[in-house]
Amino acid sequence: MTTTKETRANRYLNPYLGGVLLGLVLLSANFISGRGLGASGAVKSVIAFTIEKADRNAAGKMPFLNEYAESHSGNPLKTWLVFQMLGVVVGGFLSGALAGRLKLKVEHSPGITSRRRLIFALAGGILFGFGSQLGRGCTSGSALSGMAVLSLGGFVTMMAIFGTAFMLAYFFRKNWI
Amino acid sequence: MGPLAPNEIISEDTNFLLAFFIGIAFGWVLESSGFSSSRKLAGVFYGYDAVVLKVFFTAAITAMLGLLFMSLFGWIDLNLVYINPTYLTSAIVGGVVMGAGFIMGGFCPGTSFCGAAIGKIDAMVFIGGLFIGIYGFAFTYGWWEKLYLAKYLGEPKVSEVLGLSDGVFGLLLILVALAMFAVAEWAEKKFPREAY
Numbered sequence: 046m047t048t049t050k051e052t053r054a055n056r057y058l059n060p061y062l063g064g065v066l067l068g069l070v071l072l073s074a075n076f077i078s079g080r081g082l083g084a085s086g087a088v089k090s091v092i093a094f095t096i097e098k099a100d101r102n103a104a105g106k107m108p109f110l111n112e113y114a115e116s117h118s119g120n121p122l123k124t125w126l127v128f129q130m131l132g133v134v135v136g137g138f139l140s141g142a143l144a145g146r147l148k149l150k151v152e153h154s155p156g157i158t159s160r161r162r163l164i165f166a167l168a169g170g171i172l173f174g175f176g177s178q179l180g181r182g183c184t185s186g187s188a189l190s191g192m193a194v195l196s197l198g199g200f201v202t203m204m205a206i207f208g209t210a211f212m213l214a215y216f217f218r219k220n221w222i
Numbered sequence: 223m224g225p226l227a228p229n230e231i232i233s234e235d236t237n238f239l240l241a242f243f244i245g246i247a248f249g250w251v252l253e254s255s256g257f258s259s260s261r262k263l264a265g266v267f268y269g270y271d272a273v274v275l276k277v278f279f280t281a282a283i284t285a286m287l288g289l290l291f292m293s294l295f296g297w298i299d300l301n302l303v304y305i306n307p308t309y310l311t312s313a314i315v316g317g318v319v320m321g322a323g324f325i326m327g328g329f330c331p332g333t334s335f336c337g338a339a340i341g342k343i344d345a346m347v348f349i350g351g352l353f354i355g356i357y358g359f360a361f362t363y364g365w366w367e368k369l370y371l372a373k374y375l376g377e378p379k380v381s382e383v384l385g386l387s388d389g390v391f392g393l394l395l396i397l398v399a400l401a402m403f404a405v406a407e408w409a410e411k412k413f414p415r416e417a418y
Contacts, residue, residue: 060273061403063255064280070247071281072288076297077232077240079225080304082248084332088352092360109363125241132245133252133332134339140253141340149341152260166260166344169327170334170351171358173320177331178359179370180316182306184330187313189278191306193285195379195388198308205317210325214267217325221264 056144071193078125081190085177087130089113093121109178126186154221165220180205224298249336258337260328260344267325269413272406279399286395290388310373327351 058066074082093110096103104110117124141147153162177183180202182191188206191199223229227237255277256262265271292298324330329337329348337345359366381391 057256057273058251058254060255060276061280063251063273064277065284067248067251067255067277067281068284068288070244070251071285072292073247074241074244075285075289075303076224076292077226077244078237079228079302081306082244082332084330084335085352085356088331088349089356089360092353092357107360107363108367109360123238125238128238128241129245129248130335132242132247133249133335134245135242136246136249136251137253137258137336137339138249139246140250141258144254146253146258146340149343151343152337153344154261162344163347165326166328166347167351167354169323169325169329170348171355172323172351173327173329173331173348174323174352174355174357175359176316176319176321176323176355177352178316178356179312179366180320181309181312183320183332184278184324185332187306188317189282189285192282193289194300194303194305195286195381195391196306196308197375197378197380197383198306198310198313200380201308201310201313202317202320205314206321206324209318209321210267213322213325218268220326221261221328222268222270 056146068193071190074129074190075193080125081186081193082129083126083182083186083190084130084133085174085183086124086186087126088174089178090117090121090124090127093117097121156222157220162220165217223296224292225302228302229299248332249339252333252336253340257333258340258342258345260337260342263330263333264325264328265415266406269409270415272410275402275406279402283392283396283399286392290392305377305379307377308375309371310375312370312372315369323355 071082074080093113096110104114114121151159151162153159180187184206188199188203192203226232256273262271263274266274293300327348329345331352334345334348338349381388384391
């Protein structure tokens with residue numbers, strides 16, 4: 046019998062195989078739709094949609110969302126990224142279900158409380174969301190997809206994301222190790 | 223031939239349907255590689271689990287090489303493929319803010335949806351944060367507009383900027399990635415990983 050640690054680790058794909066598969070998914074997106082993958086843009090679509098429904102004038106007062114609404118005529122939810130992200134949730138769920146990983150829980154290092162983990166998750170989400178709009182895309186849309194098409198901006202954003210996280214890792218070590 | 227949708231070989235609705243299937247594959251690969259776990263994702267920054275680095279760079283290289291070869295064979299017109307524009311200042315500042323969000327939150331947007339899909343409450347809270355952050359940016363856009371639009375360089379390719387052909391740059395990127403993979407394998411042995 047293998048140890049728990051090994052059986053758990055073995056349930057995941059080999060990372061290099063996972064990378065090739067992810068690369069092929071990204072390649073398909075480029076070949077089929079002429080664009081890369083993304084994530085944060087779908088959240089932005091939902092926000093644009095909600096604000097438009099709630100108060101037409103509010104959207105008009107926000108040039109950032111207004112510009113977005115103008116470039117996506119019709120329903121702001123009917124965008125490529127929204128359909129793609131719905132797929133991500135389905136795909137992630139199916140993979141987790143088949144591997145026996147479906148479980149409602151707060152995952153955190155044994156050294157910290159769930160409450161602390163959730164506070165940092167919220168703060169991290171806020172920063173990531175904000176940064177993804179400023180940087181015109183997140184790890185998927187800007188860094189990964191940008192690198193595949195050799196975009197200078199994609200490489201710069203990738204280095205800024207990973208470089209900053211490495212530099213700050215020391216200060217947040219208690220949360221992870 | 224490719225890309226299919228911009229060449230109007232497939233309709234807009236078919237494109238959206240395929241986006242859903244591409245998303246399923248995307249979510250599947252992320253989750254089965256372990257990207258639904260914040261502790262696995264953050265591991266790369268402490269050396270105990272470098273799955274992010276391995277998957278991310280292998281994927282970038284695979285897609286880059288695929289596009290270069292498909293273009294060489296005349297299967298895809300890269301002029302019709304979206305190239306991310308480069309606004310240098312916001313690419314850096316936005317990346318720095320995202321990096322801080324990554325080490326604090328343990329997810330990026332795509333991986334947080336995978337985590338939430340299998341029941342990670344921390345991922346759901348992270349997604350809540352994304353909504354606040356994106357709304358916050360849109361709400362305060364006036365303050366950042368100058369920064370957002372500064373140093374626009376068009377859509378330069380990194381290979382052009384370095385004065386290399388796409389092929390030579392691709393080869394160099396592969397060599398850099400192999401060197402990083404070697405460091406990653408070494409680090410994973412050096413820094414123990416607990417069972418999680």
